[in-house]
Structure formats: structure tokens, C-alpha cells
Amino acid sequence: MTPLPRFLVRRFVHAVPLLLLVSVLVFLLIHAAPGGPLAIYLANPNVRPADIERLRRALGLDRPLWQQYWTWLWAFVQGDWGYSFSDGRPVAARIVERMPATFELVAVSLAGALVLTMPAGVGAAVARGRWIDRVVTTASMIGVAIPAFWFGLLLQMIFAVSLGWLPSSGRATPGGADAIDHLQHLVLPAAVLAIVLASGWSRFLRGSMIQTLAHPFIVATRARGLPPPRVVLRHALRNALGPLIALVTVDAALLVSGAVVTESVFAWPGLGSLFTEALARRDYTVLMALLMLSAAAVVVFNFLGDLAHAVIDPRVPAA
């Protein structure tokens, strides 16, 4: 583990220009909107052109674009993310209040997806070509190809509308919010997210298990007479696990960025829903902060994924 510090530094050095690039792109995109960040006022007949001009000055929108960018970036880095256009509250406060809901949904989904992936991926690889493999391969193929929002709609139709077993949306029933009620609200969105994640993961795990099982060292452990479950779990899985953990860690960025589609379909009040709400209101300060947060999360979790892979598998030079 000696090369670790240098590797840390290098990754950090790479991450900075990368995030700057993202910020320029996001900034330019939002300022390309007709009316820029003030578009929402342009559409409002109660706001006079003189007021818009005054706001433009007050917000510094009359200055050259690069100056605006530096002001925004400098404030952003210091944690001043501006105010929401739709309700005037600080963007950071609006984001922080949505974090627990996203964290809860994504953490439960990640755990559920892992529980589905391990037996599915390993079982399919061991029973390659047999019916278990066919079921896993087909199901995961569908899970990867299905539009998550349609999958969510189907589950709502079946379990909420037709059967009436579960609530179709929200995080709790207003008023009577006990733990059971809370769990019932969590089931459908977590199922959608977990199944979609597990589909990608188990395809991946199946592939890397098949590769590992074909290695000479596995043949050697079998030849030594080790019981097959031990060969598969202790020797093969251990080797196939590193890349999977890296993939899982990368997907765990959803903890911070929010699952936009799933949360919106189920009106789950997390960061993903905040994004679509802000989108509908053209709330550009919120959109910008959320997108930057997501990009930073991807960078950080990618790094953590490499790190986890390197820790699990000492052969991986941390590069």
C-alpha cells in the first residue's frame, strides 16, 4: 500500500480541472437560456421591464460572462450556492433538507441490489448454460434495457392501483406516519432502483466469475480436491469481487446525487425530485448546484471505487 499517497495526490490533481470543465459547461448552458437566469421573470406579466433591468444589475448579470463565472465559482467553492429562484431560500439549505430521503432510498436500494446480485451472479456463472443461468441472464437483460420510469409505472399499476397493497408515491402518509407506513412507502421505489442496479451488477459479476473460473489456479484448487463450494466462494469469488466492488462504489454516487427518475416517478422527496421540481420552475441556481454536486460525487466515488479495488486486490497497482 505504499504507492497510495502519491496515487491520492495525482487523482486529486486530475479531479480539479475536470470539475472546472464541468462547471464551465454547466454555467454556459444555463446562461444560454433565453433571458438567462431571469427567464422566469420574463414570462411573468406582473414584472415590468424596468424591474428586470434593475434585477439584472443587482445580480451582476450585466457584467461580462467570464466575470460572472468567476464570481459564481468563487462563491460556490466557499459554500455560497446562492438563493433558489422559486422560493428565495438558500440553495444549500434546500439541498441539505432533501439529503436524508435520498440517502435512505439509495442506501436501502444498494443493499437490496447486493443481496440480489451475489447469488444471481455467482449462481449463473457456476451453472453456466443451465436454466438458472438462463433465468438470470434474461432477467438482468430486461432489467438493463427497461426504462426505469416505465418499470416504476408498472409497479404502481400492479401494487398500488390494482392490488392496493402499497402506497403509490410519497415518503409517508400525512398525519399517520409510523415506521410501518414509512416502510410501505419505501418498498416500491427501492425495488425499482435495486432491481435496475442488480441487473447491471449481476451481468458484470457473472462475466468476471466465468473468466475467473477458467483460470488455471482454479483448476489447481479443484485438482487438490477442495470442495466445490469452497473453490467457488473462497477462491473464485474473492478474485471476481474486486471489480464488482469498484462498480458498486461508482454506483453509490447516487447517495449524493439522487436517483432522478425513480424519485420523480414515486414523488420521493429527495434530491432527484428536487432536480425535476427545479427543472419545471427553471430554478437555475438549484439545478446548477445539483449538477455540480452530482459531478463531484461521481469523481469522488470513482476514486473510492479504485481505492476499494486496490485494497481488496493487492495485484492492482493503484493507478
Place this chain on the structure above:
Amino acid sequence: MRAPLVVFGLLVAAAAAAPVLAPYAPERIDLAARREAPSAAHLFGTDELGRDVFSRVIYGARVSLAVGLLSAAVAGASGVAIGGIAGYGGGAVDAALMRATDGMLAIPRLPLLMIAAVVLQPSIPWLIVLVGLAGWMETARVVRAEFRSLRGAGFVESARACGASHRRVVVRHLLPNAAAAVAVSVTLAVARGILLESALSFFGVGVRPPAASWGNMLYQAQSTLGSEPWLAIAPGAFILLTTISVSMIGDDLAEQSVARRL
């Protein structure tokens, strides 16, 4: 494993023959036949304006498939160009382009496109360009890797020694070797393009009504899941059928290119 190709071919053929196949005009309003369940007259039922869902699904296929296929072409062409320049050029150009690729990969694709679609209010051709520009990174990485590994190969050196221009080396020697890998990544881009279009339209920022796309039909179906579930089933099933057949074609291509290498 020809089944996925046949399914995808049939979908494309149905989209192309939409005026012949569709029993009604897709935007024909029939207020006497609103919200009808599937029947012989309306295979997939009718929507809140009495429009025939089957006809709309077939016409919607034109939009959804066009966005999927053409955006993948945009993604593939820009990916080959960027990856090719990075891989063949090497050095600082390579480093800069790969940082840009990493940067684009770090931005969640769907939210970025949603913002772009809200800001730019794209027509369908511009939507195709946007979806394509959000998807070049995978192809660029693949092409760069192929070019870098082949740049120093003996046959490239001998071509250069014989006086072949850079252009000729790239077009005649490097690109054909990268073709299989490009085909796989572009196929995946088709499936992704269809999913992105449907998600954008589902959130009301992609293909705008009254034009039908599979995604915006689901957007409209969302509010009446309880009373008219058929509105949500048909368009979604067609998206799934398309993306599955395209991903299976991609898997086959990937297996073939691995097999060829061994």
C-alpha cells in the same frame, strides 16, 4: 442468434411503413371514442382525446427509432473523431481530450440533457444532436485505446516507411482494426439514445405533443394509470422490445469480436 436482428428489423420496417400499417391518422381526434379499452377497432385502445393508441405507437416508433439511430450516428462519428485524434496524436492533445472525456462522463447524462432540453427547447433534429453529443465518450475511449495499441505496430510503421500519409494510415490501417469495437459501442449508443429520448419526453422536455413518441405517450398516460392502464403498457412495451433487441445485437457483436481475436 438472429432473432434480435429480426425483431429490430421488423420494428424499423413498421416505423417506415407507418402510413400503411396505422389504421388511423396518429393525431386524429375522435371525441366519441375517448378512453376506450383495447378492442378490435382500437388494438391498444384510445387516449383521452379518442386518438388510436396503436396508430400513435407506430408513428411514435418513427420518432423514437430515428432519435436512437441518428443520435448513435452522431455519438459514433464524434467519438471516432475525438478518440482517433487523441489516440493517434498522443501527448498533450491526448491528455487534454481524455480529461474532457472524463469530465463529460462525470456529469450525469440524463440531468444534463434535461437542463439542455429545457434551456434550448430543441426540435427533433436538435434533440438528436443533443442526445448524440451526450454519448460520444464511450466510443472515444474505445477508439483511442485501439489507436494507441496499434500506433506502434509493425504494419503501421511499414506503411509510414512506404510513404503513406497520416490520413491514409488512419483511414486504411487503423480505422478498419477499430471497426468491431466501434460497432459494439455504437450499438449500445442506439439503446441508450432510445432510453434517453423516452426519459426526456416522459419528463415533458423531449418530443413535444401533439407529435407522438413512446416517451411522451407515457408522460400523458401517467395521470390515468388507474382508469386507463393500456395507455401506459403499449408504449413502454415497445421501448423495452427495442432496447432489448438492440442490446442483444450489441452482445452478439461483442462476442464475435472477442472470438475473432482469440
